[in-house]
Structure formats: structure tokens, C-alpha cells
Amino acid sequence: MWHRDTLTLSARKRGFHLISDEVEQALAEMPPVSVGLLHVQLLHTSASLTLNENADPDVRHDMDAFLRRLVPGNLPYFRHTLEGDDDMPAHVFASLLGTQLTLPVEARRGVNRLALGTWQGIWLGEHRDHGGSRRLCLTLSGE
Amino acid sequence: MWHRDTLTLSARKRGFHLISDEVEQALAEMPPVSVGLLHVQLLHTSASLTLNENADPDVRHDMDAFLRRLVPGNLPYFRHTLEGDDDMPAHVFASLLGTQLTLPVEARRGVNRLALGTWQGIWLGEHRDHGGSRRLCLTLSGE
Amino acid sequence: MWHRDTLTLSARKRGFHLISDEVEQALAEMPPVSVGLLHVQLLHTSASLTLNENADPDVRHDMDAFLRRLVPGNLPYFRHTLEGDDDMPAHVFASLLGTQLTLPVEARRGVNRLALGTWQGIWLGEHRDHGGSRRLCLTLSGE
Numbered sequence: 001m002w003h004r005d006t007l008t009l010s011a012r013k014r015g016f017h018l019i020s021d022e023v024e025q026a027l028a029e030m031p032p033v034s035v036g037l038l039h040v041q042l043l044h045t046s047a048s049l050t051l052n053e054n055a056d057p058d059v060r061h062d063m064d065a066f067l068r069r070l071v072p073g074n075l076p077y078f079r080h081t082l083e084g085d086d087d088m089p090a091h092v093f094a095s096l097l098g099t100q101l102t103l104p105v106e107a108r109r110g111v112n113r114l115a116l117g118t119w120q121g122i123w124l125g126e127h128r129d130h131g132g133s134r135r136l137c138l139t140l141s142g143e
Numbered sequence: 144m145w146h147r148d149t150l151t152l153s154a155r156k157r158g159f160h161l162i163s164d165e166v167e168q169a170l171a172e173m174p175p176v177s178v179g180l181l182h183v184q185l186l187h188t189s190a191s192l193t194l195n196e197n198a199d200p201d202v203r204h205d206m207d208a209f210l211r212r213l214v215p216g217n218l219p220y221f222r223h224t225l226e227g228d229d230d231m232p233a234h235v236f237a238s239l240l241g242t243q244l245t246l247p248v249e250a251r252r253g254v255n256r257l258a259l260g261t262w263q264g265i266w267l268g269e270h271r272d273h274g275g276s277r278r279l280c281l282t283l284s285g286e
Numbered sequence: 287m288w289h290r291d292t293l294t295l296s297a298r299k300r301g302f303h304l305i306s307d308e309v310e311q312a313l314a315e316m317p318p319v320s321v322g323l324l325h326v327q328l329l330h331t332s333a334s335l336t337l338n339e340n341a342d343p344d345v346r347h348d349m350d351a352f353l354r355r356l357v358p359g360n361l362p363y364f365r366h367t368l369e370g371d372d373d374m375p376a377h378v379f380a381s382l383l384g385t386q387l388t389l390p391v392e393a394r395r396g397v398n399r400l401a402l403g404t405w406q407g408i409w410l411g412e413h414r415d416h417g418g419s420r421r422l423c424l425t426l427s428g429e
Contacts, residue, residue: 045405052234077351097239099337117187135403262330
């Protein structure tokens with residue numbers, strides 16, 4: 001069984017945001033699979049997707065705080081600067097964190113659910129100051 | 144063909160550990176596929192999975208040594224500090240390295256094997272001082 | 287439908303290189319799928335694969351410039367130094383960026399195409415000074 005959908009996320013401010021609920025809601029509307037995988041592809045190059053803690057929001061704050069210091073926007077050797085000081089760091093984060101996830105799925109009572117660890121959630125990393133809405137390509141395969 | 148299993152890894156000390164043999168042993172017990180993919184999902188947010196060299200253990204030492212200096216545990220702007228100095232760096236490494244792998248599989252003489260490069264092995268990154276046992280969700284698909 | 291091929295890339299100099307065309311050409315020669323995923327596995331531990339901008343080559347320059355400063359080759363605590371100053375950093379980049387991608391595919395007019403975002407391209411990160419040719423294991427699944 002193969003199924004593909006697009007999910008559009010509303011604009012978020014710069015930082016990390018928990019989007020598990022939005023992905024699970026889209027997944028729940030797809031044909032149920034007893035065993036399967038959901039592939040999630042962010043269709044952008046200045047934002048990221050990663051799995052990390054779904055509880056304390058301070059973890060998301062600290063991740064962003066660390067990354068901003070790791071890649072400041074005004075490094076003297078940066079050449080790709082026309083789109084602003086937040087752009088080249090955003091490209092670096094897109095590659096360091098990645099823009100895709102593949103997630104275990106199993107239907108319970110006929111409804112698809114992510115089969116992740118207790119503390120795992122899906123984070124959107126918005127790395128632009130004004131990134132706008134972001135699109136995800138969702139592909140479910142399974143049986 | 145779809146098959147799912149859980150693999151529990153015994154507790155390791157902080158650092159990187161080669162776990163190819165344990166994953167291949169679990170894979171060998173699954174129904175054989177001539178072409179397939181094994182998805183490996185670590186069900187935790189303070190450890191990581193990555194592919195890297197399977198030979199010289201110094202590579203694993205150096206990776207850990209580099210990362211410990213990249214993200215010290217006592218950064219003054221960290222807010223998520225209640226679980227100890229090793230916790231927030233562990234979350235950062237989980238996102239920088241990732242917690243999932245998808246691996247080419249092909250059966251030889253009826254037994255599933257990973258089809259990786261000669262020097263590639265699967266590393267578990269244990270980023271907590273006392274991380275305990277770690278669980279992997281294994282999903283094999285193929286034909 | 288499952289299909290596997292090997293793609294060999296010619297030697298590139300150290301840095302990031304856009305290889306979308308080579309991957310899409312190999313994909314176009316595979317049996318068409320209306321919905322599917324292409325898994326791309328780099329079979330090496332001192333190079334990387336990542337999705338990032340396919341337009342301005344300065345983004346590739348800046349990524350490489352940043353990474354070279356992040357992990358110099360002569361860190362005093364590095365033990366894995368016999369293969370040269372470029373080797374241990376290459377292993378670090380292979381894990382930070384990753385060596386695998388899973389990419390949405392859909393056939394248009396009977397020919398498989400990647401279904402990525404407008405600005406997304408596949409980058410090969412060549413992290414050795416003289417890395418030689420690099421091999422990719424391509425696995426297409428779909429219906």
C-alpha cells in the first residue's frame with residue numbers, strides 16, 4: 001500500500017516547534033497499515049526536521065541557542081549573504097539536522113499511529129527570521 | 144513483505160559503540176528478501192545512530208572527543224539542566240547525528256545481510272553518562 | 287516493485303558537488319512508479335550526502351568553509367591521524383551530515399522523477415583531499 005499527501009504548516013517564528021500532532025493527524029486520515037513507514041520530506045532548504053524530546057520546551061530553546069552560536073550569520077568568509085544574515089546559517093542547519101524523517105507506523109483500532117519512543121516528538125526547525133509556511137511531502141508505505 | 148521487531152541493546156558507557164553484529168543477527172532471523180531495506184529507529188532522545196568506520200576504534204574515540212568539546216554540558220545559556228550536565232548535550236547530539244538509519248538489505252544463500260560499504264558499520268552513540276539499555280524498532284520491507 | 291542499482295560517481299575535489307542530475311538519470315532508467323521512494327546509500331565513511339540549495343554555488347562554498355573551521359585536521363586529541371589531516375574531519379562530517387537519503391519519486395509521462403522542493407538538490411560532500419570515485423547503492427520501491 002502506497003499513499004502520498006502534502007501537509008502545509010503555518011508560518012512559525014525562528015526556533016524549534018513540535019509538530020507531532022499535525023503529522024499524526026494527517027497520518028490518521030491515510031489508509032490503515034498494520035506495519036508501515038511514513039516518510040516525511042520537508043520541501044525547503046532553510047528549515048529542518050528532527051526527532052527529539054516532546055516534553056520540556058527548554059530543550060527546544062537550548063538547541064536553538066546552541067546552534068545560533070555555532071553558526072553566526074556574519075562570518076567573514078561567507079559569500080552567500082544577499083538574502084540576509086539568517087540565510088546561510090539556515091542552510092547549514094538544514095544539512096546538519098536534515099530535512100527528512102522515516103517513521104515507524106502501526107494502526108491501532110484501525111487508525112494509523114506513529115510508533116516512536118515515549119519521549120520522541122517531531123520537531124520543525126525554522127531557521128529563517130521570517131520563513132513563512134512550510135510544506136511537507138508525506139509518503140506512507142506498508143501492509 | 145513487511146516485518147517488524149524490537150531489538151534491545153545492553154547498557155553501554157558514554158561514547159560510540161559498533162553494533163553492526165547485533166543488528167545483522169536480528170536481520171538474519173527475519174524472512175529473507177532478495178532486495179529490501181531495513182529501517183532502524185532508536186526509541187530515545189539522548190543517544191544516536193550513525194554509519195561510520197567499522198575498523199579502527201580510534202575513529203570512535205575521536206568522534207566522541209570532538210563532540211564533547213563542541214557541546215560542553217555547562218553552557219551558561221542552557222535552561223534544561225535538571226537532568227545533569229550530560230543531558231542537554233545528549234539531546235544536541237541526537238539531532239546532529241540522528242536516531243534513525245535505513246539500510247540496504249539483500250539475502251545471500253537465503254539469509255538477509257546488510258549491503259553496506261566495506262568500511263561501514265553501525266554506531267550507537269551513547270551520550271549519557273549512565274544511559275541504560277536502549278531499544279531499537281526494526282522494520283524490514285522488501286521482496 | 288523493488289529495483290536496485292549501483293551508481294559510480296567520478297572523483298571530485300574536496301567540497302560540495304551537486305549530483306541531482308546523475309541520480310535523476312539513473313532513476314529515469316528504472317521501472318516507473320506512480321508513488322515511490324528512492325533510497326540512496328553512499329558506500330563510504332569519509333564523504334556525505336545531503337539535500338540543500340541547487341542554485342547559488344556560494345552556498346556550497348560557505349558550507350565547506352564553515353565545516354573546515356569547525357573540525358580542523360590537527361586537533362591535538364585526535365588519535366586517528368595515520369591517514370592524513372583530512373581523514374578524521376571527513377569521518378566527523380560523514381556522521382554530522384549523513385551518508386544516506388530517501389527521496390520521494392513520482393513518474394511523469396512514464397519517467398521517474400524526484401519530487402523534491404523547487405530549490406532542493408542532492409549534494410555529494412567530498413571530504414578527502416583525494417577521495418577518488420564514490421559509489422552509491424540506489425534502491426527504488428513503489429507502485
